Every structure is written in structure tokens, then in C-alpha cells.
Amino acid sequence: MKFNSLRPILWTDQFEETIEFYTDILGFELGEKNEDWGWASVSRDNVELMFAKPNQHTVFIKPNFTGSFYINVQNVDEIWESLKSDVKICYELETFEWGMREFAIYDNNGFILQFGQEI
Structure with a gap:
């Protein structure tokens, strides 16, 4: 499968x-x-x-997703620079000890979108 x-x-x-x-x-x-x-x-x-x-088939509570959407990218620094002034930021660009450089934003609905690049 x-x-x-x-x-x-x-x-x-x-x-x-x-x-x-x-x-x-x-x-x-x-x-x-x-x-x-x-x-x-x-x-x-x-x-x-x-x-x-x-x-009518769905109970809608906004936002009802309790996680985030993680998008693996190339050149996370470039994406950060292009987005940071146009979006609501969840957390700024940072390099983490687990080997990822990433940041997170909120979309217009309040969903969290994380963008990360393996380093």
C-alpha cells in the first residue's frame, strides 16, 4: 500500500x-x-x-485546527524576508537545536503556517 x-x-x-x-x-x-x-x-x-x-454538514468553529501546517522549503531566509512585513508573525526566523531553521506565521483565518529548512 x-x-x-x-x-x-x-x-x-x-x-x-x-x-x-x-x-x-x-x-x-x-x-x-x-x-x-x-x-x-x-x-x-x-x-x-x-x-x-x-x-450544513459541518460544525464550524473558527479556527478548529489545533496544530500547524509545516512547509519544508529551500532558502527559508529569503522566504522570511519576503513575508515578514506582510503577515502576522507567530514566531520569527530562528535556528533550532534539532537542525531546522524556521519561522511561523498566521494565515488570515488564524491557522499557523510554519516554514522550515534543514541545516
Whole structure:
């Protein structure tokens, strides 16, 4: 058995704002968007995310994800410099004893996005 990929679906009541945050601030590309379904997908390199408006089948508490999304990157310093003045920072760029250089931000929904590079 093989798992091929993971594509999280983030629920948001700020559908358009979320698409704009990921495309305009983080540089993702909009793949698909279906207004009738309240669903969209974005990607950048090998990272894919989907967004969905809450519907009658879901109990929506914002944000209801208790972890973070960790994105492995190349040149974390460059990404930090390009983002730090345009986003809400969770923690600044730092090198950790476990061999990662990383930082974390909040997206427009309050989800934590960590960006890290192995050193």
C-alpha cells in the first residue's frame, strides 16, 4: 500500500480573502474554484491546499485546527524576508537545536503556517 499525497481542506468563512492571502501574499496559484460548491484549490511547487466554505454538514468553529501546517522549503531566509512585513508573525526566523531553521506565521483565518529548512 502506498499513500500518494496529502491535500488538507481548510474550512473558512472568509473564502475569497483566504484565496487572496494564499495567492497574493504566499505566491500560490489558484488551480480550481467552484462558487456553487464553495470550494477552491491552490498550489505552489509540491504543496497543495483546498479551501471550503462551511456547509450544513459541518460544525464550524473558527479556527478548529489545533496544530500547524509545516512547509519544508529551500532558502527559508529569503522566504522570511519576503513575508515578514506582510503577515502576522507567530514566531520569527530562528535556528533550532534539532537542525531546522524556521519561522511561523498566521494565515488570515488564524491557522499557523510554519516554514522550515534543514541545516
